Amino acid sequence: MTDQSTYHHGNLKEALVQAGLDILNQQGLADLTLRACALRAGVSHTAPKNHFGNLAGLMSAIAARGYQRLTETMQTGLPPDASRADRRQAAMGGYVEFARQNPGLFELMFSPQRTNGDDPDLLHHAGRCFAVLCDVSEGLIWDKSDAPDAALRAQVMHWSMVHGFAQLTASGKLNKGEMKHLQIFDVFPQFDYKS
Amino acid sequence: MTDQSTYHHGNLKEALVQAGLDILNQQGLADLTLRACALRAGVSHTAPKNHFGNLAGLMSAIAARGYQRLTETMQTGLPPDASRADRRQAAMGGYVEFARQNPGLFELMFSPQRTNGDDPDLLHHAGRCFAVLCDVSEGLIWDKSDAPDAALRAQVMHWSMVHGFAQLTASGKLNKGEMKHLQIFDVFPQFDYKS
DNA sequence: AGCGTATATTTACACTGTAAATATTTTTTG
DNA sequence: CAAAAAATATTTACAGTGTAAATATACGCT
Known part of the structure; x- marks a missing residue:
């Protein structure tokens, strides 16, 4: 056809x-x-x-595809039996690299103005993208308490970190002075892990 | 006149x-x-x-004013002799609250598409905004090393964190399930300090 | 007073998204 | 298999947008 x-x-x-x-x-x-x-x-x-x-519908579909590609980018180049730490490095690095290499698409993906926040497809793929970050943040020790929502808070912290660095980088806010050469792994070294 | x-x-x-x-x-x-x-x-x-x-020039001027207001918001409600920890709390909370209450302006401020990234006024006020965050992140222990750029890396980490959480919140990405009720202080508790 | 400059208007134009009416193809149904 | 129904695409029209050029008005200075 x-x-x-x-x-x-x-x-x-x-x-x-x-x-x-x-x-x-x-x-x-x-x-x-x-x-x-x-x-x-x-x-x-x-x-x-x-x-x-309408236009917002098309934009939302493009953004949804963007999340799909971002999810793939976070998972490429990994041996099938990679450790969680390696998977986390790949996810973080991929997220930032994706933003750097696709600034327009990245801006669209996080633009509530241009997209329909309740688009089912968009929600689905954005959710899958977040799920990858949640997965690799498992076991992360962020605060030392053992409150019931400690895992959730670590996940949100992790996404916020990576996303913030990615957006500040892609939007050029960190392109001045010595900051220009900072990579995400310089700024966010390894976290502690639970035994 | x-x-x-x-x-x-x-x-x-x-x-x-x-x-x-x-x-x-x-x-x-x-x-x-x-x-x-x-x-x-x-x-x-x-x-x-x-x-x-042209349009981009006007948008840049509006965005610059946005950074001015964001800077003010981060510094309001503070006693004149507030501790750095209190100032940091105010800055973080103000940043997120600003994004929540001014989603359109916030999106404009970080939209390389609509603004001129090299606008001098925009650069100046964005720089002053970042400077506030740098100030309150002073003494923060992020990684334990004493590398020469440890302070810079802590500053970038801090901005990335706060900005990421603010943008994910303002763009509705965290408005699902239990995440909806997370405040920034739940996610980012107090950091350690140098003696 | 007069001249140059800054500021604002009018007019025109190419481009955008949307809606309505129409045309064509595909699918369903009797 | 034919006819009706639905899906898909086109044509046409329109209000709205940013920009440019020509023009008009006010200001500041000598």
């Missing part, structure tokens, strides 16, 4: 998301418009409405 | 920034347009060009 000569595109939903990702890569967030995506997918500028409703 | 009957506005630069802040408060980031700011300030939609060049 991917015939090019048909009136119906056949796989327009996917093609539009892909077009959006390409535009983000090659041009930037400023050029990510509904019409530009449609043009790149070879359809009229009102065709996306059938699949995404 | 704030005469209303004059052809020249008299203080348009300030009026436009104020109009932008009002729009962000009362309507949201989606309605923050050049024309809307001009209308609210009572001038034609091309008047801002003389003072800010």
